Amino acid sequence: MNAKTRQFDLVVVSNRLPVDRVTDADGQQSWARSPGGLVTALEPVMERSSGAWVGWPGVPDAHFDPFEIEGGSRGGSFHVYPVTLSELELERYYEGFSNATLWPLYHDVIAPPIYHRIWWESYRTVNQRFAEQVAAISARGATVWVQDYQLQLVPQLLRRLRPDLAIGFFDHIPFPSYGLFAQLPWRAQILEGLLGADLIGFQRSEDARNFSRAVRSVLGVVPRRNVIVAADESPAGSHEVEFGDYPISIDADEFEQLGRDPAVRRRARQIRRELGDPAHVILGIDRLDYTKGIRHRLKAYGELLEEGRISVADTTLIQIAVPSRERVETYRRLRDEIELTVARINGDYSVIGRPAIQYLHRSFPRREMAAFYLAADILLVTALRDGMNLVAKEFVATHVDNDAVLVLSEFAGASDELKTALLVNPHDIDGVKEAILQARDMSDGERTRRMRVMRRRVSEDNVERWSDAYLAELRRVSAANRKNTSEADHEH
Numbered sequence: 001m002n003a004k005t006r007q008f009d010l011v012v013v014s015n016r017l018p019v020d021r022v023t024d025a026d027g028q029q030s031w032a033r034s035p036g037g038l039v040t041a042l043e044p045v046m047e048r049s050s051g052a053w054v055g056w057p058g059v060p061d062a063h064f065d066p067f068e069i070e071g072g073s074r075g076g077s078f079h080v081y082p083v084t085l086s087e088l089e090l091e092r093y094y095e096g097f098s099n100a101t102l103w104p105l106y107h108d109v110i111a112p113p114i115y116h117r118i119w120w121e122s123y124r125t126v127n128q129r130f131a132e133q134v135a136a137i138s139a140r141g142a143t144v145w146v147q148d149y150q151l152q153l154v155p156q157l158l159r160r161l162r163p164d165l166a167i168g169f170f171d172h173i174p175f176p177s178y179g180l181f182a183q184l185p186w187r188a189q190i191l192e193g194l195l196g197a198d199l200i201g202f203q204r205s206e207d208a209r210n211f212s213r214a215v216r217s218v219l220g221v222v223p224r225r226n227v228i229v230a231a232d233e234s235p236a237g238s239h240e241v242e243f244g245d246y247p248i249s250i251d252a253d254e255f256e257q258l259g260r261d262p263a264v265r266r267r268a269r270q271i272r273r274e275l276g277d278p279a280h281v282i283l284g285i286d287r288l289d290y291t292k293g294i295r296h297r298l299k300a301y302g303e304l305l306e307e308g309r310i311s312v313a314d315t316t317l318i319q320i321a322v323p324s325r326e327r328v329e330t331y332r333r334l335r336d337e338i339e340l341t342v343a344r345i346n347g348d349y350s351v352i353g354r355p356a357i358q359y360l361h362r363s364f365p366r367r368e369m370a371a372f373y374l375a376a377d378i379l380l381v382t383a384l385r386d387g388m389n390l391v392a393k394e395f396v397a398t399h400v401d402n403d404a405v406l407v408l409s410e411f412a413g414a415s416d417e418l419k420t421a422l423l424v425n426p427h428d429i430d431g432v433k434e435a436i437l438q439a440r441d442m443s444d445g446e447r448t449r450r451m452r453v454m455r456r457r458v459s460e461d462n463v464e465r466w467s468d469a470y471l472a473e474l475r476r477v478s479a480a481n482r483k484n485t486s487e488a489d490h491e492h
């Protein structure tokens, strides 16, 4: 069958495809899979049920034919349907509406959200294009799983085109409290867009509560517990939308294996040696984003050095800041601020061969990430707001010897599950300082006890369980909706 006319039983839709365009030494172009939690989670189900992935391939103004990509960690393949975005759409839909309007608004306005009507228009246009692409390749009654805040209108647009589909939506980032969400000029349209789904998943129960309140206040529809009756164009005139919390996780086995891998363990020891074998290695790994609280962390760390409560003689902080959204002005400014702070702290406290902060602005292969996790005694996650924070879960899974401490922000979704971490309010700098010292001075027994509880949790609630639970519920809810629709159809 021609790849273009193929129909699939499971279609995953996300802004960015989990593949990258790569050019080899001879100038030959090809596709490489970008490793990520979501692909790993969905790979087994995609293979079981003839799956396709719809998304933007990362290159503006380029048209690519659908293709099949192989070579995953499980040796499987899936079909890829690239959606074309122009340079202007990238500016307005992606960098504009997604990353300069929704992202700051949904993360508690840590940075001020910017509202532009022209960005909103582009968001609508692009969401329509995604919906049409999905409609064209979904088999009758197929399951479609829409991912994240860039595509909140797709559920409704898709339901209009294909009422036969089971439509799920998962929000990877927080859903803001009503007081903030109310700012959005297009708040009603966004909620109506989402309500095209059969099931809406959030990271935390708090997000689900915020969503419920927004629906009540903006649309005047009162949810019954976790169900909303949403008007649509079907013979029944409406369908039921279920919503709830489905906290995402990681491929815990993979990180545990990396944690036991002799080569990764050797590399972790080597990292410590190259730092001059400090007694305490503290780590931060984040996309360079203002939501991650990197400045708060540096402030706490700088003050501890200034007060002589920690010393470069026995402690090093490794801060990995993964480049992110570098064309958005707020991100460029943030990078300057962070690098100025790091340079000041290093200028004031480093000695030759003993940096106060080992700062790395780049990304690393997964095995190297695991080596950094293993090399560290303490991980600092000080996010001001974070949907989940997978780095925290990966750190926990990798430390198979239970010999590390997680300092975790209560504003990260992960804090609902990882309750034996040292929980901090990152705005409380003194509290963060105390937590760093408590982590450093913790007895072996307490470290092990706390870590063991978290490791069990991450290993049981892994990402495969997450996607299985979500998809099972989606199919249940949509089957009930289709039954109601066909009964209404017969009555007519």
Ligand code: GDG
Residues within 6 Å of the ligand: 035, 037, 172, 173, 248, 286, 287, 322, 362, 363, 364, 365, 366, 369, 386, 387, 388, 389, 390, 391, 392, 394
């Ligand atoms: C959003 C939400 C939510 C990072 N640097 C490298 C690298 N990574 C990988 C990590 C981890 C992932 O990227 C980052 O995930 P986080 O959850 O920490 O943060 P966001 O990117 O903000 O993700 C978040 C998530 O969606 C999932 O729902 O948890 O709240 O904001 O897996 O390992 N991977 C490699 N090299 C790097 O340099 N290979």
